[in-house]
Amino acid sequence: MTEPINQIGTWIDIIGILSSVMLVAALLIWVERRMIGIWQDRLGPNRLGPLGLMQVAADMIKIFFKEDWIPPFADKAVFVLAPMIIMVTILTAFAVVPFAPGIGIIDFNFGLLYFLALSSLSVYSVVLGGYASNNKYALLGAVRAAAQTISYEVFMALSLMGVVMLSGTFNLRDIVEAQRNGWFCLSQFLGLFLFIVAVVAESHRTPFDLPEAEHEIIAGFHIEYSGMKFGMFFIGEYLSVTLSSAMIVTLFFGGWLGPEFLPPLFWFCFKTSIWILFFVLLRASLPRPRYDQLMSFGWKFMLPLALINLLVTGGLVLWMES
Amino acid sequence: MNSFKLCIDLILSQFQTLGTVLQHTFTKADTVEYPEQQVALFPRYRGRIVLTRDPDGLERCVACNLCAVACPVDCIALQKSEDQEGRWYPDFFRINFSRCIMCGFCEEACPTYAIQLTPDFEMCEYDRQSMVYEKEDLLIDGTGKYHDYNFYRIAGKSIAGKGKGEAENEAPPIDVKTLLP
Numbered sequence: 001m002t003e004p005i006n007q008i009g010t011w012i013d014i015i016g017i018l019s020s021v022m023l024v025a026a027l028l029i030w031v032e033r034r035m036i037g038i039w040q041d042r043l044g045p046n047r048l049g050p051l052g053l054m055q056v057a058a059d060m061i062k063i064f065f066k067e068d069w070i071p072p073f074a075d076k077a078v079f080v081l082a083p084m085i086i087m088v089t090i091l092t093a094f095a096v097v098p099f100a101p102g103i104g105i106i107d108f109n110f111g112l113l114y115f116l117a118l119s120s121l122s123v124y125s126v127v128l129g130g131y132a133s134n135n136k137y138a139l140l141g142a143v144r145a146a147a148q149t150i151s152y153e154v155f156m157a158l159s160l161m162g163v164v165m166l167s168g169t170f171n172l173r174d175i176v177e178a179q180r181n182g183w184f185c186l187s188q189f190l191g192l193f194l195f196i197v198a199v200v201a202e203s204h205r206t207p208f209d210l211p212e213a214e215h216e217i218i219a220g221f222h223i224e225y226s227g228m229k230f231g232m233f234f235i236g237e238y239l240s241v242t243l244s245s246a247m248i249v250t251l252f253f254g255g256w257l258g259p260e261f262l263p264p265l266f267w268f269c270f271k272t273s274i275w276i277l278f279f280v281l282l283r284a285s286l287p288r289p290r291y292d293q294l295m296s297f298g299w300k301f302m303l304p305l306a307l308i309n310l311l312v313t314g315g316l317v318l319w320m321e322s
Numbered sequence: 323m324n325s326f327k328l329c330i331d332l333i334l335s336q337f338q339t340l341g342t343v344l345q346h347t348f349t350k351a352d353t354v355e356y357p358e359q360q361v362a363l364f365p366r367y368r369g370r371i372v373l374t375r376d377p378d379g380l381e382r383c384v385a386c387n388l389c390a391v392a393c394p395v396d397c398i399a400l401q402k403s404e405d406q407e408g409r410w411y412p413d414f415f416r417i418n419f420s421r422c423i424m425c426g427f428c429e430e431a432c433p434t435y436a437i438q439l440t441p442d443f444e445m446c447e448y449d450r451q452s453m454v455y456e457k458e459d460l461l462i463d464g465t466g467k468y469h470d471y472n473f474y475r476i477a478g479k480s481i482a483g484k485g486k487g488e489a490e491n492e493a494p495p496i497d498v499k500t501l502l503p
Contacts, residue, residue, distance in 0.1 A: 037351070286336055300325070301326070
């Protein structure tokens, strides 16, 4: 039994991971617009710089110089605090992500639980932001976010228990090592499907973007936000997409494992970027369900499915051992 | 059980959608990158308005004011005048293109094919007053889309050199004061 928490990264790792994660989140603005353009037979932003890459800089400049308006009817302290929560929780969750052997910030025996806890904490950002805006559409968005998170959080954790049973640990690095004989996406494909649906709902991306449904409640929880506070919600969403992709890769696609001719870090980043592109593809293609459909889908279909998956996996593990 | 099957069908249809969208990675974008690449405009495109001339090179406009009436944004102003030959023509003809919505109602209303819309939309100006086109800006030398039409050769109106009954397909007028059939 190792120590419960091992710090494996130095300051260089911490700064490197923080800056690269922020850079990826910023680049995702461009990646998403470009890729959606390609999939909808358009071009997307292609004017600024090579391939339109400077669009990121232009967006940043615009968002920094926009008036950062706080509505007079808002609850000011909470209003300012809310967008920070999503950034802080998601960035802290990156601490346990196992990028490669020796690269990472902490090696935590309960890394999986830590990830689940922090990703659920990020919903406070949306709920508090919607409440503090003191706007009926924002409140509707916040209420939707709360209900959605509760119903999808339940089977998100349950869908991962199959992985935990097969590997026998909550430590993310040990889970990756346990996949040397076969990635869990093969033995746990039902768990993978459930987890993908759950993380998409968790990060409020299409088709589960009901808290900010533009057509029904305008922009939902961030209707009153502007300038960099809105930008933090925006970047927080991309950060949580990156985190979700990293977790999908870690838990189901063998993390840093891959053919030896390239370093493990490459394989991790490569697989993660493919999953990020999958998130963009989801946004490009799927429509948004009605709210009651979303809830009944979560409780009446996904939760029983997660329980069945749990039962079957547990039974098989016991049968294999005996 | 029925709703379970519905859920399965729904999920499968989502995957089908994902596949269809993914196939579009390899289709060509429909975008025309306009300033570098020119747009293909067709002859009946509704762009900048011109006043045309008849095959003899005279103005077609007879200043009937129907275009000004039809115009939904009231951007056409003109005044009738008459020359020594008896032809009607506009004294001035003014279109305010900063108001014009290129709807083409004036072209439909025109009884003499004088006013026509052309495939040209690049008419940006720095000065708002430059968007007001006078008659000499609007008049072109050609006949536009209708090459053979000449209003005064068809209409019964008498002008110098063409009396009553001398137009195309026009019978001479009946002398109501004679008794002979």
